[in-house]
Amino acid sequence: MDRVLPQPTPETQHFWDGCKAGELRLQRCSDCKDAYFPPRPFCPKCGSRSVEEFKATGRGFLYSYVINYRPRPDIGTEPHSIAVVQLDEGPRMMTNIVGCPQTPEALKLDMPVEVTFETFGEIALPFFQPVGA
Amino acid sequence: MKRNSVAVVGAAETTELGRIPDMSTIMLHADAALNAMKDAGLKPTDIDGVATAGISPVELAHYLGITPTYADGTSVGGCSFMLHVRHAAAAIDAGLCNTVLITHGESGRSRVGVGGFRGGGGNSSLSGQFEAPYGPVGPPSMFTIPVLRYMKTNNVTEEDLAMVAVIQREWAAKNPRASMKDPITVDDVLNSRMIAWPFRMLMCCLVTDGGGALILTSAERAKDFPQKPVYILGTGESVETPMVSQMNDFNYSTAFRVSGKKAFDTAGIKHSDVDHLMIYDAFAHLPLYGLEDLGFCKPGEAKDFVNERNTAIGGKLPLNTNGGGLSYMHSGMYGMYAMQESVRQLRGTAAAQVPNAKVSISHGVGGMFAASGTIVFTNEKG
Numbered sequence: 001m002d003r004v005l006p007q008p009t010p011e012t013q014h015f016w017d018g019c020k021a022g023e024l025r026l027q028r029c030s031d032c033k034d035a036y037f038p039p040r041p042f043c044p045k046c047g048s049r050s051v052e053e054f055k056a057t058g059r060g061f062l063y064s065y066v067i068n069y070r071p072r073p074d075i076g077t078e079p080h081s082i083a084v085v086q087l088d089e090g091p092r093m094m095t096n097i098v099g100c101p102q103t104p105e106a107l108k109l110d111m112p113v114e115v116t117f118e119t120f121g122e123i124a125l126p127f128f129q130p131v132g133a
Numbered sequence: 134m135k136r137n138s139v140a141v142v143g144a145a146e147t148t149e150l151g152r153i154p155d156m157s158t159i160m161l162h163a164d165a166a167l168n169a170m171k172d173a174g175l176k177p178t179d180i181d182g183v184a185t186a187g188i189s190p191v192e193l194a195h196y197l198g199i200t201p202t203y204a205d206g207t208s209v210g211g212c213s214f215m216l217h218v219r220h221a222a223a224a225i226d227a228g229l230c231n232t233v234l235i236t237h238g239e240s241g242r243s244r245v246g247v248g249g250f251r252g253g254g255g256n257s258s259l260s261g262q263f264e265a266p267y268g269p270v271g272p273p274s275m276f277t278i279p280v281l282r283y284m285k286t287n288n289v290t291e292e293d294l295a296m297v298a299v300i301q302r303e304w305a306a307k308n309p310r311a312s313m314k315d316p317i318t319v320d321d322v323l324n325s326r327m328i329a330w331p332f333r334m335l336m337c338c339l340v341t342d343g344g345g346a347l348i349l350t351s352a353e354r355a356k357d358f359p360q361k362p363v364y365i366l367g368t369g370e371s372v373e374t375p376m377v378s379q380m381n382d383f384n385y386s387t388a389f390r391v392s393g394k395k396a397f398d399t400a401g402i403k404h405s406d407v408d409h410l411m412i413y414d415a416f417a418h419l420p421l422y423g424l425e426d427l428g429f430c431k432p433g434e435a436k437d438f439v440n441e442r443n444t445a446i447g448g449k450l451p452l453n454t455n456g457g458g459l460s461y462m463h464s465g466m467y468g469m470y471a472m473q474e475s476v477r478q479l480r481g482t483a484a485a486q487v488p489n490a491k492v493s494i495s496h497g498v499g500g501m502f503a504a505s506g507t508i509v510f511t512n513e514k515g
């Protein structure tokens with residue numbers, strides 16, 4: 001079964017283009033300087049339309065997660081993490097933690113993680129792995 | 134909205150709860166509506182306002198033969214009915230209509246006549262782009278994502294989560310209409326099937342069929358109805374985010390805090406005035422978040438409050454006295470059943486009656502911490 005994939009919109013295309021190029025791209029407000037996610041062409045804090053894209057470090061830490069014991073058919077058959085990471089730039093995003101056992105012992109809250117991309121046809125999804133995995 | 138200017142004069146659930154394979158979704162709405170109209174001594178032609186979620190208020194009005202001057206289709210998940218009560222009270226106050234019928238019906242288990250009315254924009258919505266690709270399968274693997282952070286911050290254990298389910302089962306044991314009545318222990322909960330770690334099956338709500346309906350009118354008219362009026366003392370609502378991953382903080386719900394504070398402020402009450410509490414419990418962590426975000430406990434102290442049996446039978450703050458979504462019933466949008474129990478407690482007709490209950494709060498969640506609605510009910514006109 002094919003993986004459920006995002007359908008980019010005009011406001012998010014740059015993010016998905018970045019993933020394909022191996023870059024995690026965030027946006028920040030040119031006025032208040034805050035980085036934010038998910039993408040939109042204005043600052044969610046102050047409403048300014050003056051925003052810029054930038055390449056994020058791709059680093060962060062594991063903020064929270066579950067281990068789903070009833071995996072969706074497009075994901076696989078084994079229990080897997082559905083996680084939220086907090087990026088060094090501040091925003092949080094949902095992801096899967098890969099490159100380590102999918103167990104509470106291996107998935108420690110607050111552990112440092114870094115982005116890694118996997119390509120599915122026209123889309124590359126950003127996953128995260130323990131730093132140095 | 135003015136305090137106590139509007140009252141619930143009709144309240145009922147579907148004739149059956151649990152497994153109702155011979156009724157479609159819209160008939161569950163209608164069954165509950167007809168029971169509530171009987172409770173209030175009204176006919177469809179007496180109703181001039183309708184509100185519902187899941188189906189459209191147009192479907193509801195047409196099916197029941199109602200020609201309304203007020204229709205509310207607010208649909209923000211399981212707390213939509215709290216928002217309907219809030220909006221209806223304001224509408225009645227403003228003279229938009231006199232008598233509002235609010236219905237819920239959901240063939241959650243049997244899936245008979247289930248429509249396709251769901252929000253979102255598929256794979257191009259923000260949730261479709263930035264959450265769905267990672268494999269969440271509905272609420273059990275989405276609503277639960279914040280809890281490990283909450284547990285680490287507050288030293289909450291799996292045993293603490295399990296205790297929420299254990300105490301609610303004690304309440305359910307007193308309720309003949311509850312789906313699950315057999316006593317359970319913390320070990321039973323921790324040995325039940327793993328759904329999405331750290332959540333076990335007995336920490337997750339039921340999936341059942343049913344419905345409920347409320348009828349509201351002005352307090353002035355309410356005294357002429359057959360049932361003891363239950364007044365709307367205060368109300369609150371808010372929304373935060375359609376994506377659980379984008380909550381402000383996983384240790385609390387902003388929507389809970391905003392909605393709860395507004396409800397307390399408009400009601401003009403203190404926490405010690407509250408005799409009975411319902412907190413929408415789709416999963417075992419929600420009562421803990423609710424107790425803290427409504428201000429009954431300080432952050433991190435809800436687990437001790439529950440473990441010390443303050444919310445149990447005989448405790449100082451009886452909570453989810455019907456057994457809740459974990460043990461009473463949960464059709465998908467449970468908020469209506471929380472309010473039905475608040476009304477029963479204030480009428481003095483609950484299966485597990487809290488003696489002399491005068492103020493009851495029903496606090497609802499919509500989506501996965503996406504929305505919230507809070508209603509403060511009282512049986513004293515004041």
